[in-house]
Amino acid sequence: MIAMGSSSKAIAVIGNVQADLVMRPVAALPPPGEERFVEDVSFRPGGSGGITGMVLAAAGAPVRLFGSLGNDPIGAVIRSMLAAVGVQTSDITSVEQPTSITVALEAADRERSFLTSRGHMETFSKRDLSDDAMTAPITLLTGFFTTPALQPDVAELARQARQNGSIVLFDPGSDQAGWSGSVRDMLLAVIQECHCFLPNEAELLALTGHEDVIEALEEMRQSFAGAVVVKMGAKGCLVSASTNAAAVEIRCVPIEGPDTTGAGDSFNAGFALGLSRGRDWAGSARLGTAIASAVLKQPAMRRYLTPQDLERLDEPPGHDGNQVKNSALL
Template identity: 25%
Template sequence: MHLAIAGSVAADHLQTFAGRFADSLVPDQLDKLSVSFLVKDLDVRRGGCAGNIAFALGALGRRPTLVAAVGRDFVEQGYQDWLTEAGVDCSRVHVSPDKHTALCTITTDEAHAQIVTFYPGAMSEAGQIDVEALHAERPIDLLLVGPDDPDAMLRHTRAARRIGLSFVADPSQQLAWADGDLIGQLIEGAAYLFTNDYEAALVEQKTGWSADQVKAAVGVQVVTRGADGVTVIDSGGARLDVAAIPGVEAVDPTGVGDAFRGGFLAGLAAGLDLEACAQLGCAVAASVVETTGTQEYTLESAAFHARLTRAYGDAAAARITAALP
């Protein structure tokens, strides 16, 4: 299965705040908000949703195609080589001649709440990428449309519908600013819709659709719930709840949702059922939350199999690992 991952590629500036953001917020004064947080460290890492998802797929033996717009620093600072060595096809990446690769600054407090700012940079040129042409050159079996330049997200989604290409709607962080009409255009007809539980509620609130109407607009709905695992609602409306990996020592939640998506998609590509896909996604997500950075983990086969066995049993672990390269 040829997977194409469209979305953001960015440099992540990760900071930690030794306190709780909530302690500095006055609920009835939020319209006058002016706060400053003194952070204790800074980690500069490779990131961006599409980069993270593609890396996870590469770590699981797939060879996804990255569909993204970047700056020349993507090549000059080694990010392209990093992804290529991880098994990601970067040959279709659009390189801007004059803009910097997107920059994401993420500050995490001791409760794992996060404040994120994002500078799009070269991502603003992602709308110049022609998914239909890419599909003509090498047929795509499943296209994930992740957080990206808004025009690019719409263009990719419309192209997928026009040519009958199955796509995954993963609007994620872009839901915060998008209106209901745009959200509806991004998810209508998707084979899969990925959100976390907060984003699922936001989709309903902004579109004015009920949960049933959202489900009717897509094929399979996947809702991640952090430590509470994931809920998958199949195309027939049957609900499946999969527990998260227990006993994880959380270090940094950044990129956990992207890692889950990579694992889930790798399961689909391997022909696994939805339950096994969700279990695989949870196992990859656990590896990310235990590390600082979104692409700093490794998936050593014996340890990974043991983790799956402890969480989901011998049969599930054997089924999943047997399907992976």
């Protein structure tokens, strides 16, 4: 069982907050002019920042979620849904733009597809952050590619948080425009200001230009001395704590069910919670894996855990993880 302890350091989550509309199963779009029925539709808080903040708040963690929502009925509903699980919504600004929505199309036998409206997230910027946004002991910067107005300031925000003594985590998400050289340079500049980089496997491969995750990790190790935690879906994650430490594989038990939207963000929540409870990188990754797996088992309209749920969690197999034996990182 996971002993959560009685105290946590405060966490700031800064990033995209929006609405998610998850539809399943959708193996393919219907032909033009035709209609198809689906079995399940779920409307819930979304965005990397929104999901991470929601999971942390519902778990009882001391978290502040910094983001924005449109000043429209959809934004009002998402704000109320976040508040209902304990999110402090006063740090989420309202803007005169339509609230962004992502439509996630899922099916058991295919990779997920997403359609996202730009909406209010186009304008989220440094101006939307309060003066004390970068002062929490732990800071997660996320949703980089969906918040273009914030992008030029992310490296400076990370530097400011680090100077304030914060442990700075960065999960950029995926570049929809194709990972150009300038984008890679911009991301690497942000990463250098952080303590931990949290990509998924596809993002790390795209960023480094490699086809093998171990080679991609080795490439990152040539330019970044901090921790790299690679989320690998049903395979678990890889934790490379430093240039001198062996990479560790954290495995997870496969979860039945196709609705995996938000799994990586739930991992980020568990990872940040682990750090706030004093765990090291690998220990925090084990907690992130356990929480993400448990969240996926929840009903579509309840993608979070209560403090009581956390107390009943089991550690992933292999308490200390498994060293990656075929890596030059050893």
